[in-house]
Amino acid sequence: MKANVIAAVVFWAALTLVGEAFALSDLFPAVGSDQAKDFDHIFRFLLFLGIPVFTVAVSVIIFSLLQFRARGPEEDGPAMRGTGLPPRIWLAVTGCLAVGVMIYPGLTGLSKLQSTGSGFGWGDTDAEIVIKATGQRWFWSFEYVGQDVTVIGNGREVVLPVDASIKFEVNSIDVIHSLWVPAFRMKIDAIPGRTTFMTVKTIELGTFADQQSFRIQCAELCGLDHSAMESPVRVVTRAEYDDWLASQKSK
Amino acid sequence: MYALKSVAGALGAGLIGFYLGIGGLGAVRALAGYDAWDTEMSITFGYVFGVIGWVMGAGMWGAWGREWFGLRTYDRKAPGWQRYFVFNTDHKVIGIQYLVTFIVVFLLGGLMAMLMRAELTHSGHQLFSNAQYNSIMGLHGIMMIAVAVAALVGGIGNYAVPLLIGAEDMAFPRLNALTYWLIPPVALTLLCTPLLGGIETGWTAYPPLSVLTNNAQILFDVAIITFGLTSILGGLNFVVTIIFMRAPGMTWGKLPIFVWAMFATAWIALLYTQGFAVSLLMVLLDRVAGMSWFDAANGGDPLLDQHVFWFYSHPAVYVMVLPGFGIALEMISHFSRKPLFAYRYAVGALLGILGLSGVVWAHHMFTSGMPNYLHGPFLVATELISIPTGLIFLCALGTIWMGRLWLTTPMLFALAVIFNFACGGVTGIFLADVPTDIHLQDSYFVVAHFHYTIMGGEIFALFGAIYYYFPKMTGRQYNERLGKIHFWWMFIGFNVTFFIMHWPGIQGMNRRIADFMSDLNTANLIVSLAGFFLGASFLVFVFNMVWSWIFGPAAERNPWRARTLDWQTDSPPPLENFPVPPVVRGHPYDYGVPGSVHALFPGRGAEEPPRPPSTFPGAAPAPAGGGGGGGGGG
Amino acid sequence: MTDAFRNALRIGGLVAVVLAFVTVVEYVFAVNVDSDQVRFVGLALAAIAKSWLIVYFFMHVYRVWRAEAH
């Protein structure tokens, strides 16, 4: 019994190390926003926490397969009923893990996302640049509020300045869509009849041509051409952004 | 030919009902001054009367309906294989009817998955247009959901629960037959959807899309409302059966864990299934009657549907996995030859999941723009549900630890359930935490996650249970070597397919798309190839089952030397299950406990079940009642 | 007419009178109260009371957990 426990723990530790090494590998698409940095951090934290839990199951199963197999039903195992301390310890540990994950990163992350939370959406309610995004089957249109610039249609580039907080006010005129920028790790549904929003802070330059995660796409099934409902995103310096705005206005 | 008569009667009466419904509605509409034909309204009425005609024609009229008019009822008797094609009230026949039907539906749904993966081998369009892809994807979704909800509950549950509790049948046998006979029209109706343009809303059918989309949606709505009805009636039947039909001495503390799981499952089905019906009913009324439940311009709200829908559809995943847990724990205990570790905690976990299942639905809606104050409570409730789920793992791992693992095919499947669900559970944490869910919601990460939980957790358990009960059901033994080949083939194919599928999800590949970004080509190609590999494994299963059912060697009464009651009767069991009703004395899982007996068959004398070889260490002298608990007895 | 039968009918009649009374009170209350919240709570309480009367006296809910079959 004792030798088995030690061997299994060693096996578990080895598996966990392999798993944690895997968790260190490059998992994420390009980082475009502050929120993306937070996401990557939280995701990796949960992965570090989740892998030992997963390997508990895996190591016990594999170890038992190797160590405790029998050819048939000739013999009964020890009558361990699992009363007393072991299940209580298990309950305490899993309970602490669940409550811990609930508090960090769950509720703390949530309170950060809803810092000045009112209305339906993520992030601050006021931002330097406000873009009204309207979904309809099957394209987005983006109206740069106060700039008299509108980008309509699939494949038309949405240009954003770097180091700016940008609020997307999302709306839909027919069915439910969802605005998702993988590089920003943010998503909010476009619901007919209500305005939702998400505010992101851009921190890196990037273009769709280099990094395909710089794109806006519809994430909620909206019918026939759902898969084609996407627009490339280009994050540029402030000067380039102003030039771009001016060139759009002149059109 | 009894079978032909029954099926032809059902089809004929169904068609008559269908046309009567359409004609009656047309007459009323014509009298009221409208066009006689209104596609959606006519189909709805035709469907309702068609289904009534179908079940009446299938034999419900003779076996049940006549009673309501004070007439004498009669049963349809049919010999041999033909009993599977009539309105049969025997729970064992109904269980096999369910299993075979849903295996067929499962294979069809799997074929859809193969077509989808063929389209997704490379970015750009390969085989299908967007419309065709959406239709295939929606059909795959809803058919597999139906399999997951009903195959294990309706098939294995119907077959095993009365046997496990020592009853002669379910509480309401005719109701049981009705729940099965409502299934074929549902399946046929779903398969008809491509004729009307295909369902393009996926299985979730969110409005306003499901209100605005083509006519096929109406078939989806009526079919799934019927399916929900069978689920409710089946759940009701299980609850009453488990409360009232237990053998003498079978106290709640001695109930096999699968029966406990079915008890919790039945309550969930009974309580929550109406949610799906209500959401689809509202969609149906919006479409057919021009109402505005979901039309924001007229005061409706699309999010109302999501609340009502997930109020059922999250508990529904526990309808899928709880019986999977139950049967997996059952098999793990028998094949480890150890008592179920922490039995009481397992029961508590099942009931805890039942209790929590109703308060977590909005975690599917974290990005839907629902009010901010809802996020916190639903995050907390969702994380809490991992505690009872963790206890299931404790029971499984504690039971195999130090056991005498007999690695038969069902045991391998049961262990795979624990392995797969561990992965699905860990990825679930990412989706329960709002900060990570915002990115991962509606991505392939979610697809991978729920295939790990539903397919890895339940479909693996379903296949394990089919192998486990195959000798009991058919009286023949399946081919163990082919079974193991099937297991390893399916296990490797499954894990490669769905483990890699997490990656495109993190990279930003959204669900339900016919086309994706070109930088994910490699990952998707690997997933597709592994998916084809996985799909091919079921050919081995089908071959093994068909071959063994016809040519397999005769099975013993108790090939697994299991202690539970189902294995103490003949294979296959006689109509009344137990010629001598059992009296339960001890716990079903007391392996290794000297002298313990699960059940006695009083006065059975020479007919007592065969005992295990006397070489069993720790064997107690045969109890005076004779026969009994199998393994530990002897 | 046996005593048991008469008693049963008397209970039914009594419950009917109470139900009628509550319904009228409910209606008068709803028409005359100004506050939406007060009206809502009052109506909810009245509905719960009425449904309990029906469930207990008319539907005999206690028969579900009474030991013997009737």
Added chain:
Amino acid sequence: MALAGTAAHAPEHVVHDKAKMKLVGLWLFFFSESVLFGLLLSARFYLERINREEVDQLLGLGITCVLLLSSVTAFTAETAIEHDRRKLAGWMLVVTILLGTGFACGVGFEWGTAHFSKEQAFGSIFFTMTGIHAAHVISGIGLLVLTWFQLARGRFSGKDHWPVSGTVMYWHFVDVVWVFFYPALYLVK
């Protein structure tokens, strides 16, 4: 014979309490149905908070009283058959059927005269909730008619009257639903 030793307590065939099982089964069905009606009620308050359109108050009060009265007569019918008074039970069933039909006609009249459209949210709520309820009322009337028909052919007695009890319980359940629907649709403002 020794084997018979421990067999003393075991009955040859276990007798199940079929009457109790039917009763509990019916209650479970009500339980499930009340989730259906509860969800509709929740949806009504989700969409409209408390507000509602103008409805015909007197008609509402009238049909409510009719339905409550039909519950009383149904109760009397059940009590009568429990005490073997078949004739009284039959008449009471007839009265119940008539009152139920009156209620259904009242709802139909309300539908015909309502001045709000089903295309507005409150209209959708009103017509769906009263419609689903009326469907239950109509099926209840159907069951009552079948039961009365069998009663008239002399089928039930004080010992064997489950169909009467079950149908009457169903009727009461439909009444309970209306007890909640009536204030939600007519009385709140």
